[in-house]
Amino acid sequence: MNTAEKAMRGFVSDFGPTAALSMESCVHCGRCAEACQFYVQTGDPRYTPIHKIAPFRQAYEREVGPFALIYRLFGLARKVTVDELTSWQDLIYDSCNMCGRCSLICPMGIDIADLVEKARHGMYTAGLAPADYLGLLAEKEHATGSPFRLSVTKFREMLHAIGDQYGVAMHVDEATADIVPTVSSIDLKTYPGSMAAIAKILNHVGESWTFRTDGFDADNVSLTAGDRDGQRATTLGVVQAATTCGAKTLLMPECGHAFTEMRWEAANAFGRKLPFRVMQITEFLAEGLADGRIRVKTVKQRATYHDACQVSRRGGATAAPRTILEALGVDLHELEDAGDANWCCGGGGGVALINRAAPLRQKAFEIKQRQVEATGMDTVYTSCSGCRQTLDHGGKAAQWNKTVGSLLELVADSLRP
């Protein structure tokens, strides 16, 4: 099998009726382009979402489609070349955040973001994932369970250091615990304060909890890179660790794709219902604030909030951050299109990890910049370290004077004893 054929097989390796309906129903109306930050910002028709999977159409038609027999018999489907696929790399990776805004506008109900994920399966299988960063991280994650090749000992040391630095009691590798929090590698690298915040809040709640060094890194780089095996291995590692210590709740960090994967896909990889609840941190905080396990002081602040696509639009937890902000007494000035129709920061879907995509990413960020400026707020809260990092970087590049804050850290800083 040559590279292109491998890619084609990889694409159809995860096809059921829903994905097939997505391939079959498109009427080429072009509306998805109008929902995509990359098309809207550049005007380049190549960034039309449904066009991004164009080369894979032939794979579907030949291998899985209802008339596949006829396509194969008469050789009707066009052969795709490796060159063509290589030239498509920037469409499948660099210019798609898998944010699902296109899926929201599509009059046919096509989940284009999901099709792009499948196209990435194909690209990864054929070795065509962008090597400059994302592909490299995915390989490391697949091999070691951590995209930054963080060893268990190193992680343990890091957590204790953070505990000491922020003055919070850390629970690491305890044999049993009700709550097992996980981390995002972005937190490890850039925002150690968020791990201190989790520890602080869980101590405040008073239930048994522990970080597990045998399954801590939840941000599934393999998922965004298109490595199905790596995605599965990473996920099962975390599931196993939480199961081992009898967790009732697996807490997902401030990370969008980690939530999507663990909340909605992990059980399928595991083969049965998970023995614990999976909650994104904002869901946990909102619940805690509502039932009184978490008590906070009022924060006198005006701010706006940036939704993480995978948590809000794609994850259904749109209300949670607003409940938290209300409980904190923050005067929330919503962005235009806030909530389910929110625009991606530009870094989602692993794009933040592709170095060469930086200029394009910045163009997408400009939308966010305009929207935040329109609210007149100085602070943007978000609940995804990916978004947070992208907004930080975007702001720096644009010489922006806004503060990007973590909702988790805000809660941790506002706890009432």
Add this chain to the structure above:
Amino acid sequence: MESAETLGEVLGRRGFGRRSLLKFAIAMTSSLALPPALAPVMAANLAKAKRRSVIWLSFQECTGCLETLLRSSSPSIEALIFDFVSLDYQESLMAAAGADAERTLREAVAANKGEYLLAIDGSIPVKDGGVYSMTGGRSNLGMLSEIAADAKAVLAIGTCAAYGGIPKAYPNPTGAAGVEDLISGKPIVNIPGCPPVPEVLSGVLVHFISFGHLPELDDRKRPLAYFGTTIHDQCYRRPFYDQGKFAKSFDDEGARQGWCLFELGCKGPVTHNACASLKWNGGTSFPIESGHGCIGCSEPDFWDAGSFYTSLAGGSSAGWRNTGIALGVGVAGGLAAALSGRRKST
């Protein structure tokens, strides 16, 4: 048979003067859609015209066409035109029979070689050597070819002669065909209708007698003046069609109000004939005036074009059984495709 008397003299004897003939010619030119200026010419030519020999052969037919023509009412000039042509052979009407009749036919052909008009009613069976309809031991097909050879022109009277008609309807056991399918190299006029409108035949005859040639024909060899429009175009109920007022059954309020019969299966929109303008029984009425839709009897294969009561907006159903088979084949094919697709997906 052949007579030296002109039509003018015959008419004069019956009390029709020049003025009457001119009035008739004016009406005829109008009916034939000729320029009014031709009326005096026609009248003059008719006055001078000599008798024309007409040989009439009946094949697979029901004699309805002949009955219709004979029923022309009142002693009009039109009726007299029929009298004026010399109907030299017509099996149903002639007194002679058997060998006498056959001799009459031979003599008429010999005497008017190249000049007689050959009128045909009924279709011609061609299957199995034409054995399904024979006269005096000769097949219709044989007679037609032989006698048409020396005719000036052939008139195919009625839908059977023109297009094969009911004998040709599915499954057409006798291999019936119309005249135009079997004869070539002769001028042919089709006057379809089951039966045809009698005034159309007189119009064609008058034209032929006055000018010596056939009137202008359409692409189906029908006299354009009579078949140029559809029943629908001339129908007095057309305004209801345009307003969307349709009778839904033969005894509803719409039917009583005389609304359009389109939904009850009227084939007027696709039927070319002069019924709606010339009408029947001496201008009394035509089928739609009696409350029944046109059945399209003057159109080819009208008998096989579905029910008379099925609206033109519709057609024949494939049936539940065939639909079920198509569904089954479809689902089976889809299942096979899906099973093959399942193997690709892990």
Add this chain to the structure above:
Amino acid sequence: MTLLDFARGPGLQGAWLVMVGGTAWRIAGILLLRQRLHLAAPRIGFAGRVRGGLATVFTRFVPRRTFWPRIAVSVGLSSTFHLGLAVIVLGGAPHIQVIHQFFWLTWPSLPKGLVVIVSGLTLASMIALLFRRIYHPVLRLLSTTDDYLSWLLVFLPVLTGILLSGETIASYRTLLTLHILSVELMMVWLPFGKLLHVKLAFYSRAAMGMNFARKGAAT
């Protein structure tokens, strides 16, 4: 057999059978693929697959308000075209006749004049959509033979239908024949190209709705 007899007889039967069989094949081929697992616990408040699926079937008829400014032309033209077709097919007296003949359902028709006006609007919107398809960079990039063929096979019945209603440029028989044949061509192509979105749109929306409603996500 005249061409009209063919169109109203074997032509219609054949087109119907191809349409039924082809549609069954394609939809069975899609729906009988292996269902993907959904083992994750649905979000609390999930009202069930049927409710979720149905909701999206209806909500996707109208785009979210926030998208309107950027897709107004597309929405305007395609709504005119689709609603126009619905009025023509469901409101035109001869069409109700056909439905009545085959399916025993009937309802009052709209005045012919109104249907003709709507047909004109439909035709105009189709022409505009074609120009858009040719000249809009996104649509030009996306468009395939299927798009143009499907457009033509829908355009011809509308065009011949309008001509038939006026009975001007050719005889009723010719126009009726062309009209019916053009519809049959469309029926034959329907299961194999994008035209099947008349069915697939509902399946696809429902599938997405079921999936997203489990997550409590925006549909």
